[in-house]
Amino acid sequence: MSKFNRIVSKVLKIKASRITDRTSPINVKSWDSFRGLLLITEIEKGFGVKFSMQEILTIKDIASLKKILKSHGINPDEA
Amino acid sequence: MEFSLSDYINMDKNRMHGRKNMRFDKKIKIAVLGSFTLNGFKETLNVKCKNAGIKASFYIGDYRQYANELIDKKSRLYGFRPDITFLLIDVKSVLGELFFNPYGVSANKRMKLVKANYAKLNSLIIGFLKYGSGILVTNNFEVPAYSPMGILESRERFGYFEMIKELNARISRFNSHNSIFVFDYDSFASSLGKNNITDEKLAYLADMKISPDTIPLLCEEYMRYVRALSGLSRKCIVLDMDNTLWGGIVGEDGLEGIRLGPEPPGNAYMEFQKYLLALFERGVILAANSSNNAEDVLKVLRKHPYEVLRERHFASLKINWENKVKNLVEIAKDINIGLDSMIFLEDDKRIRGLVKAALPQVLCPDMPEDPSSYPGFLKGIKELDTLQFTLEDKKRSARYVAERSRKELAGAFKSIPEYLKQLSITVEIGPVDKFSIPRIAQLTTRTNQFNFSSKRYQEKEIEGLARDKRYGVYYVSAKDKFGDYGITGAIIARKNKHEWLVDNLLLSCRILGRKIEEAVLVDIMRRAEREKAAALRVVLTKTEKNMPVFNFLKNHDLIPENFARKNALVTIYERDKKPGLEGHIKHIKVVSK
Numbered sequence: 001m002s003k004f005n006r007i008v009s010k011v012l013k014i015k016a017s018r019i020t021d022r023t024s025p026i027n028v029k030s031w032d033s034f035r036g037l038l039l040i041t042e043i044e045k046g047f048g049v050k051f052s053m054q055e056i057l058t059i060k061d062i063a064s065l066k067k068i069l070k071s072h073g074i075n076p077d078e079a
Numbered sequence: 080m081e082f083s084l085s086d087y088i089n090m091d092k093n094r095m096h097g098r099k100n101m102r103f104d105k106k107i108k109i110a111v112l113g114s115f116t117l118n119g120f121k122e123t124l125n126v127k128c129k130n131a132g133i134k135a136s137f138y139i140g141d142y143r144q145y146a147n148e149l150i151d152k153k154s155r156l157y158g159f160r161p162d163i164t165f166l167l168i169d170v171k172s173v174l175g176e177l178f179f180n181p182y183g184v185s186a187n188k189r190m191k192l193v194k195a196n197y198a199k200l201n202s203l204i205i206g207f208l209k210y211g212s213g214i215l216v217t218n219n220f221e222v223p224a225y226s227p228m229g230i231l232e233s234r235e236r237f238g239y240f241e242m243i244k245e246l247n248a249r250i251s252r253f254n255s256h257n258s259i260f261v262f263d264y265d266s267f268a269s270s271l272g273k274n275n276i277t278d279e280k281l282a283y284l285a286d287m288k289i290s291p292d293t294i295p296l297l298c299e300e301y302m303r304y305v306r307a308l309s310g311l312s313r314k315c316i317v318l319d320m321d322n323t324l325w326g327g328i329v330g331e332d333g334l335e336g337i338r339l340g341p342e343p344p345g346n347a348y349m350e351f352q353k354y355l356l357a358l359f360e361r362g363v364i365l366a367a368n369s370s371n372n373a374e375d376v377l378k379v380l381r382k383h384p385y386e387v388l389r390e391r392h393f394a395s396l397k398i399n400w401e402n403k404v405k406n407l408v409e410i411a412k413d414i415n416i417g418l419d420s421m422i423f424l425e426d427d428k429r430i431r432g433l434v435k436a437a438l439p440q441v442l443c444p445d446m447p448e449d450p451s452s453y454p455g456f457l458k459g460i461k462e463l464d465t466l467q468f469t470l471e472d473k474k475r476s477a478r479y480v481a482e483r484s485r486k487e488l489a490g491a492f493k494s495i496p497e498y499l500k501q502l503s504i505t506v507e508i509g510p511v512d513k514f515s516i517p518r519i520a521q522l523t524t525r526t527n528q529f530n531f532s533s534k535r536y537q538e539k540e541i542e543g544l545a546r547d548k549r550y551g552v553y554y555v556s557a558k559d560k561f562g563d564y565g566i567t568g569a570i571i572a573r574k575n576k577h578e579w580l581v582d583n584l585l586l587s588c589r590i591l592g593r594k595i596e597e598a599v600l601v602d603i604m605r606r607a608e609r610e611k612a613a614a615l616r617v618v619l620t621k622t623e624k625n626m627p628v629f630n631f632l633k634n635h636d637l638i639p640e641n642f643a644r645k646n647a648l649v650t651i652y653e654r655d656k657k658p659g660l661e662g663h664i665k666h667i668k669v670v671s672k
Contacts, residue, residue, distance in 0.1 A: 010085065010089070011085045013089055013092065033285065034118040034119070034285070035085075035088075037281055037284065037285055037287070037291075038084060038085045038088070038291055039085075041278065041281070041290075041291050041292075042083070042085055051280075052280075053280055053283060053284060056280065056284060057284075
């Protein structure tokens with residue numbers, strides 16, 4: 001399991017197999033605004049990066065979160 | 080190690096969290112109110128309560144509604160009737176524009192605004208005192224580390240920093256109410272670093288003024304109040320010695336060889352001991368549990384020039400080759416406290432493992448490997464809190480040590496009379512005054528074993544009887560060569576025309592078995608005789624616990640061996656009959672006032 005999926009699965013309490021690019025607050029009940037922020041802080045801690053407010057405001061789903069990580073030079077799908 | 084906030088939230092959601100078939104001995108109702116987003120507090124506190132064996136229920140105030148809730152008698156907060164309310168306010172939200180632009184107004188205006196803000200906070204406190212239940216924990220404010228005045232800040236008359244410190248000084252006055260506690264948030268923030276406790280991004284995005292990493296640490300501070308309120312605080316620290324109080328093994332390295340003193344690493348051990356001594360001075364009981372020859376350790380305690388803790392600081396010393404689990408049980412018995420009141424500090428991981436498995440009630444934290452971390456580790460122990468601190472509490476640790484000295488002396492003598500002679504007991508008996516009345520009332524409610532009639536009295540009643548000429552109300556205090564027991568007994572006597580009738584006579588079990596019982600009776604007899612009373616009788620009522628009174632009376636032939644009545648008037652003396660009590664109390668100095 002990738003580090004990324006591990007963090008998402010832990011914070012949102014969902015099975016890693018359920019995580020897709022389209023996973024979002026719309027289809028995951030536990031992903032409320034508070035958990036969303038916790039997810040971001042855990043991702044920041046896990047990968048040693050800091051997102052800007054603007055970046056955080058653009059996060060709508062897993063795809064957009066991964067896109068930001070990539071723009072920081074991190075491949076989220078790496079193990 | 081602290082878990083992250085998302086761990087707490089997941090643990091809280093997991094109903095099976097914790098031990099199987101967990102039984103909660105304690106219940107508590109917790110309310111949390113604040114001036115910003117409080118997400119995560121409930122979950123974290125709930126998990127921490129569960130881990131402490133407390134079943135908690137919560138009321139979390141609506142976002143920024145704390146002021147309305149506190150002044151409204153009919154608020155949901157007051158409807159919840161919490162045992163403990165945490166009120167968390169940040170300085171920015173209170174001071175508003177003044178926080179950002181303190182020098183936009185004059186020093187006089189700053190002072191006025193501080194007073195006005197204090198008055199506002201005070202009105203909330205008054206609301207709580209009027210309508211609230213339980214205790215309220217509020218906080219002081221974080222003093223900023225930045226000023227627009229830069230390096231000249233400290234030269235400003237009633238400047239920005241001073242202004243907030245002044246507000247804090249005023250807030251600390253809330254502590255004068257018994258049910259209000261001011262949590263020193265400024266110190267808490269300093270200890271973590273004021274630049275680290277806020278994640279600015281989350282503060283701007285979601286008004287989370289405290290970062291997710293800080294919330295569990297703040298909740299841990301709040302748990303100190305919860306534990307103290309639930310009676311889960313600990314009062315005794317049991318210490319291993321080798322490699323805990325000093326470096327090395329005294330049995331092998333010898334008195335001169337152990338590391339203890341101004342040179343490293345001995346200085347870390349010495350400071351560790353100084354922090355322990357400071358805890359002793361505030362009433363924490365110390366005990367020793369060491370695998371050693373007793374004489375080796377005693378040599379250190381008595382002779383080592385840099386040893387801080389001496390024999391006189393330990394309420395119990397178990398220095399032997401028994402297993403340490405057994406020693407802990409013995410120590411608990413010795414000083415008569417529960418295992419759940421004890422913390423055991425031991426450097427050896429293996430022994431800690433044994434203790435944790437055998438005695439889960441004993442708190443046995445993992446000590447750091449390096450002695451340089453010992454002082455910080457000790458300061459991190461947050462289980463020793465109480466919500467009240469009386470002079471009696473401060474003296475507690477010393478009282479337990481005196482009791483050990485007495486027992487040791489008793490062990491050294493072949494006969495009890497010889498031991499009692501060595502104790503040099505002084506008993507003082509005299510009429511009560513306004514200083515002793517509250518204690519006397521307390522004694523009538525707490526004393527069970529040596530209590531003739533077990534009548535309970537309120538402070539007001541004792542006051543009334545003390546003023547009444549037809550009554551004599553006396554206190555008994557005692558001391559011996561090891562310490563002062565304080566006021567430990569009372570006599571309430573009706574002075575009828577022909578005879579004295581003692582309505583109640585009681586002595587605390589702390590002083591029984593030293594013939595103080597006899598001395599008190601002799602003194603009261605002499606008082607009655609001096610006032611020409613023809614007889615002295617006492618009211619005797621049998622309860623479930625006052626067997627010692629009956630044994631005492633039987634031993635002195637004041638009631639027959641087969642006495643079976645529940646209520647009786649027992650004659651201590653009449654014209655033709657007098658008990659021979661004086662012979663028993665030659666070792667006691669009686670001061671009759």
